[in-house]
Amino acid sequence: MFSYQRRRMREEQARREGRLPPGQSLTEKFPVLHYGPVPHYPDLSQWDLRVFGLVKEEKRLSWEEFNRLPRVRIVADIHCVTRWSKLDTVWEGVRFRDFIRYAGVEPLPEARFVMIHAEYGYTTNLPLDVLMDDDVLLATHYDGKPLTPEHGYPLRLVVPKRYFWKSAKWVRGIEFMAEDKPGFWEQAGYHNEGDPWKEQRYWED
Numbered sequence: 338m339f340s341y342q343r344r345r346m347r348e349e350q351a352r353r354e355g356r357l358p359p360g361q362s363l364t365e366k367f368p369v370l371h372y373g374p375v376p377h378y379p380d381l382s383q384w385d386l387r388v389f390g391l392v393k394e395e396k397r398l399s400w401e402e403f404n405r406l407p408r409v410r411i412v413a414d415i416h417c418v419t420r421w422s423k424l425d426t427v428w429e430g431v432r433f434r435d436f437i438r439y440a441g442v443e444p445l446p447e448a449r450f451v452m453i454h455a456e457y458g459y460t461t462n463l464p465l466d467v468l469m470d471d472d473v474l475l476a477t478h479y480d481g482k483p484l485t486p487e488h489g490y491p492l493r494l495v496v497p498k499r500y501f502w503k504s505a506k507w508v509r510g511i512e513f514m515a516e517d518k519p520g521f522w523e524q525a526g527y528h529n530e531g532d533p534w535k536e537q538r539y540w541e542d
């Protein structure tokens with residue numbers, strides 16, 4: 338069978354099983370999408386992850402400290418607003434909620450929203466309760482291997498229940514906030530919530 342026929346068959350099956358959100362088609366590739374350049378880290382001694390805003394105590398974790406946190410592996414379907422979906426993607430890293438717990442991050446009671454900060458000023462906003470879900474990961478590995486530079490090495494967010502622009506690559510900061518605030522694509526007209534099952538693509542929808 339040709340690979341395009343196999344893709345079509347899998348797409349039909351995914352649709353029947355209710356795994357393809359409206360307006361999405363299946364890809365077997367792993368497209369690379371982002372705004373701006375790809376950062377490179379010849380060595381991670383300069384890398385840190387900053388936790389700030391409405392927390393009891395601000396923190397900076399080194400790469401070594403981050404890698405001492407408890408790790409999990411998740412299998413998830415991902416959906417990009419540009420209309421591709423990819424099923425059964427395998428990620429490893431630290432659950433966001435385990436990160437909070439084991440890195441000793443104490444959000445203040447009024448902290449209900451989070452801004453994720455990535456390299457070169459990319460940001461994306463999410464409600465704290467969405468990030469505390471089981472399947473939300475600060476991922477270091479894809480498909481058993483460290484992330485490639487284009488896919489977010491050394492650390493990216495993975496939020497499978499939202500369109501993939503919320504899954505920031507090259508994460509460097511986590512800011513806790515009382516009020517919601519639009520991130521990079523959200524300011525540019527993308528939907529604030531971005532639930533693929535509700536087809537929340539753009540605000541004007």
Ligand SMILES: Nc1nc2c(c(=O)[nH]1)N[C@H]1C(S)=C(S)[C@@H](COP(=O)(O)O)O[C@H]1N2
Nearest residue numbers: 368369370371372455459488502504505506
């Ligand atoms: N730092 C950063 N993260 C980003 C982006 C970006 O421009 N910068 N683009 C987002 C978008 S729009 C998508 S669809 C996904 C793509 O992830 P991938 O390249 O691993 O498929 O990354 C998201 N994360």
Ligand SMILES: [Mo]
Nearest residue numbers: 370417418502
């Ligand atoms: Mo995207």
